Amino acid sequence: xxxxxxxxxSFGHLEVLKGVSMTVERGxxxxxxxxxxxxxxxxxxxxxxxxxxxxxxILVDGVDVHASGTNLNHLRRKIGIVFQQWNAFxxxxxxxxxxxxxxxxxxxxxxxxxxxxxxxxxxVGLKDKLSVYPSxxxxxxxxxxxxxxALAMSPDYMLFDEVTxxxxxxxxxxxxxxxxxxxxxxxxxxVVTHEIxxxxxxxxxxAFFHQGRxxxxxxxxxxxxxxxxxxxxxxxxxxx
Amino acid sequence: MFDATVSLQDVLFMLHGAGITLxxxxxxVLGGTVLGLGFGLLRATAPGWPSLALGAVLDVFRSVxxxxxxxxxxxxxxxxxxxxxxxxxxxxxxxxxxxAYCTEIVRASVLAVPLPTRRxxxxxxxxxxxxxxxxxxxxxxxxxxxxxxxxxxxxxxxSALVLWIGIIELLRSSQIVITRTQQPLLVxxxxxxxxxxxxxxxxxxxxxFERRWHDQ
Amino acid sequence: xxxxxxxxxxxxxxPQMLAGCVVTVEIAALATAIGIAAGVALALGRTSANRTAAxxxxxxxxxxxxxxGLFQIYLAYFGLGSFGLHLSSFAALTAGIAFNNASYLAExxxxxxxxIPATQARxxxxxxxxxxxxxxxxxxxQLFRIVYYPITNQMTLSVLMTALGLTVGLDTDLAGVTQxxxxxxxxxxxxxxxxxxxxxxxxxxxxxxxxxxxRRLFRY
Ligand SMILES: Nc1ncnc2c1ncn2[C@@H]1O[C@H](COP(=O)(O)OP(=O)(O)OP(=O)(O)O)[C@@H](O)[C@H]1O
Ligand SMILES: [Mg+2]
Numbered sequence: 035x036x037x038x039x040x041x042x043x044s045f046g047h048l049e050v051l052k053g054v055s056m057t058v059e060r061g062x063x064x065x066x067x068x069x070x071x072x073x074x075x076x077x078x079x080x081x082x083x084x085x086x087x088x089x090x091x092i093l094v095d096g097v098d099v100h101a102s103g104t105n106l107n108h109l110r111r112k113i114g115i116v117f118q119q120w121n122a123f124x125x126x127x128x129x130x131x132x133x134x135x136x137x138x139x140x141x142x143x144x145x146x147x148x149x150x151x152x153x154x155x156x157x158v159g160l161k162d163k164l165s166v167y168p169s170x171x172x173x174x175x176x177x178x179x180x181x182x183x184a185l186a187m188s189p190d191y192m193l194f195d196e197v198t199x200x201x202x203x204x205x206x207x208x209x210x211x212x213x214x215x216x217x218x219x220x221x222x223x224x225v226v227t228h229e230i231x232x233x234x235x236x237x238x239x240x241a242f243f244h245q246g247r248x249x250x251x252x253x254x255x256x257x258x259x260x261x262x263x264x265x266x267x268x269x270x271x272x273x274x
Numbered sequence: 275m276f277d278a279t280v281s282l283q284d285v286l287f288m289l290h291g292a293g294i295t296l297x298x299x300x301x302x303v304l305g306g307t308v309l310g311l312g313f314g315l316l317r318a319t320a321p322g323w324p325s326l327a328l329g330a331v332l333d334v335f336r337s338v339x340x341x342x343x344x345x346x347x348x349x350x351x352x353x354x355x356x357x358x359x360x361x362x363x364x365x366x367x368x369x370x371x372x373x374a375y376c377t378e379i380v381r382a383s384v385l386a387v388p389l390p391t392r393r394x395x396x397x398x399x400x401x402x403x404x405x406x407x408x409x410x411x412x413x414x415x416x417x418x419x420x421x422x423x424x425x426x427x428x429x430x431x432x433s434a435l436v437l438w439i440g441i442i443e444l445l446r447s448s449q450i451v452i453t454r455t456q457q458p459l460l461v462x463x464x465x466x467x468x469x470x471x472x473x474x475x476x477x478x479x480x481x482x483f484e485r486r487w488h489d490q
Numbered sequence: 491x492x493x494x495x496x497x498x499x500x501x502x503x504x505p506q507m508l509a510g511c512v513v514t515v516e517i518a519a520l521a522t523a524i525g526i527a528a529g530v531a532l533a534l535g536r537t538s539a540n541r542t543a544a545x546x547x548x549x550x551x552x553x554x555x556x557x558x559g560l561f562q563i564y565l566a567y568f569g570l571g572s573f574g575l576h577l578s579s580f581a582a583l584t585a586g587i588a589f590n591n592a593s594y595l596a597e598x599x600x601x602x603x604x605x606i607p608a609t610q611a612r613x614x615x616x617x618x619x620x621x622x623x624x625x626x627x628x629x630x631x632q633l634f635r636i637v638y639y640p641i642t643n644q645m646t647l648s649v650l651m652t653a654l655g656l657t658v659g660l661d662t663d664l665a666g667v668t669q670x671x672x673x674x675x676x677x678x679x680x681x682x683x684x685x686x687x688x689x690x691x692x693x694x695x696x697x698x699x700x701x702x703x704x705r706r707l708f709r710y
Contacts, residue, residue, distance in 0.1 A: 084616060111618040123610065123628055134617075140618075168710075184617070338686045338690050340650070427556075434558040437657070445558065445560060449564070462568065469556065470552075
């Protein structure tokens with residue numbers, strides 16, 4: 035379970051998160067929607083400790099992410115994250131990209147890591163691209179590889195940060211299908227997205243972010259289908 | 275008489291050496307640039323084997339130590355029956371060496387001017403010469419100037435090598451003062467400061483041009 | 491032209507000159523290796539938050555780039571004597587070239603580090619890698635590719651710089667051996683043209699090897 039309690043975070047004088055609270059239960063899919071610059075990416079980075087927070091608390095399975103004694107490298111093994119920009123490691127093949135962390139972080143043998151990596155790549159439909167370098171992949175393929183790379187750590191949670199917004203329109207579908215598949219398998223997911231239809235289809239709950247605060251959170255039929263706050267109505271109008 | 279301190283006279287002597295360094299640099303840069311412009315334009319605009327052959331010949335000057343080139347020309351001039359002063363030989367070798375680098379700078383800069391730009395100019399009815407002087411060279415100048423400034427400074431620093439054939443430029447004059455005063459660190463400190471004062475501002479200006487033109 | 495060229499003695503001296511080539515390449519390799527290590531330290535120092543470290547690194551880099559390499563060799567050979575440190579001509583030449591290499595390579599490394607997006611290290615950290623692991627496994631291999639050609643280029647320049655050993659009396663490298671032969675016979679032109687040819691061949695061979703190596707190293 036991820037518990038976020040009254041988190042504040044500033045970059046210099048700019049307060050990006052102004053007291054954010056929410057929880058994500060095991061097996062739940064929570065979508066986060068909201069305008070550009072409202073702090074969605076920042077929140078994801080705070081969840082796995084890539085960014086420090088100024089006040090509040092984030093617990094993952096009861097462990098305080100930002101406590102001084104927490105081993106972040108250890109914690110991050112169970113939280114996978116996929117970013118908006120495709121962060122393929124260009125000097126490694128697709129297979130090596132996915133094998134690297136299981137070998138170096140989890141200490142798996144080469145054979146074990148290769149088996150895991152092949153399995154995950156097969157899962158996202160890249161089985162025929164194992165020995166190719168990322169520069170030869172399309173954006174959608176690179177993004178699916180990034181998902182396989184995170185899955186190879188067998189995480190309990192997956193965080194997705196607008197994974198389709200840098201893609202050409204015709205490539206969006208294949209990546210969203212991969213996300214759908216993961217949710218149907220019971221993966222716990224936090225999905226920052228601009229794809230409102232997708233959020234409505236897949237999510238158990240939707241959170242609407244506005245200027246560093248969660249203005250509305252609840253089932254998709256409520257937040258997207260029948261929003262109660264003027265900011266939410268305004269935002270949904272703008273993206274439709 | 276043995277005087278172990280560095281006197282004003284010594285410093286003036288070194289400054290005179292610095293003057294020789296600058297004079298060598300001037301001729302080397304002038305000769306190298308004129309030759310380099312010609313060769314570079316040839317290499318950029320007339321492709322085929324003559325350009326490749328010229329490139330290969332000039333590459334030799336960049337692949338043999340400059341000091342060896344100085345020694346060779348110094349030994350070869352009398353064989354040809356030429357009675358050249360060491361200073362002239364120094365200028366000739368440095369200028370040829372500079373030309374070898376300048377050619378590549380000019381060539382790369384001209385080739386950096388996009389072909390569509392040139393086609394557009396020609397399609398406006400400009401002649402080959404107009405196109406060259408009004409479009410290509412001004413654009414190439416921006417690309418090539420930082421490299422050319424670097425080359426000029428490189429020649430200034432490399433001019434120290436002519437001390438081997440007896441020219442008393444800055445470094446050789448420092449060596450003479452060291453022999454007399456036995457104060458190597460102080461004397462070399464002064465020489466280094468003089469080199470630095472000549473080179474640093476120009477290098478900074480070059481970097482400034484590069485940044486400014488890069489951002490546009 | 492009344493000069494008679496004598497090539498036979500030069501050919502007889504070829505084995506000695508080839509032995510000199512080995513020393514030349516050794517000095518260049520040593521000076522490049524030291525230059526890389528010092529260059530990395532300078533690049534890190536230059537970007538460090540420690541004011542003193544950053545200032546010292548900047549001073550070294552600017553001094554190294556704005557004074558002649560020969561001057562730096564003189565400084566090592568004549569200047570360090572003031573501190574009671576008397577270097578052999580071999581050591582002074584190597585130190586001078588290494589000092590010069592470091593100043594130029596430092597800027598290469600700094601530029602290379604800036605060319606690798608911060609998102610690469612972040613992606614590595616998000617997979618649970620430690621900071622040093624992310625640097626070693628993700629940043630360093632990409633940096634190596636960026637700086638590979640500048641390094642091989644600097645090494646070739648180092649080979650050419652070794653000829654400056656003449657001015658501090660080195661007599662074991664190619665230029666030094668050639669000069670030893672020259673003072674015995676005064677066949678300056680003949681000896682030094684063969685030396686020039688050998689330098690040329692060394693430079694070209696190095697370029698060829700580095701190209702072939704690059705093809706094996708960088709598949710992506
Ligand atoms: N490292 C940083 N340093 C300074 N400011 C930052 C940094 N990262 C983000 N910001 C600022 O914080 C604010 C929130 O950024 P964030 O990326 O979290 O927004 P977002 O909701 O993900 O927006 P988008 O939909 O555009 O991705 C923005 O104004 C951004 O400019
Ligand atoms: Mg974002």
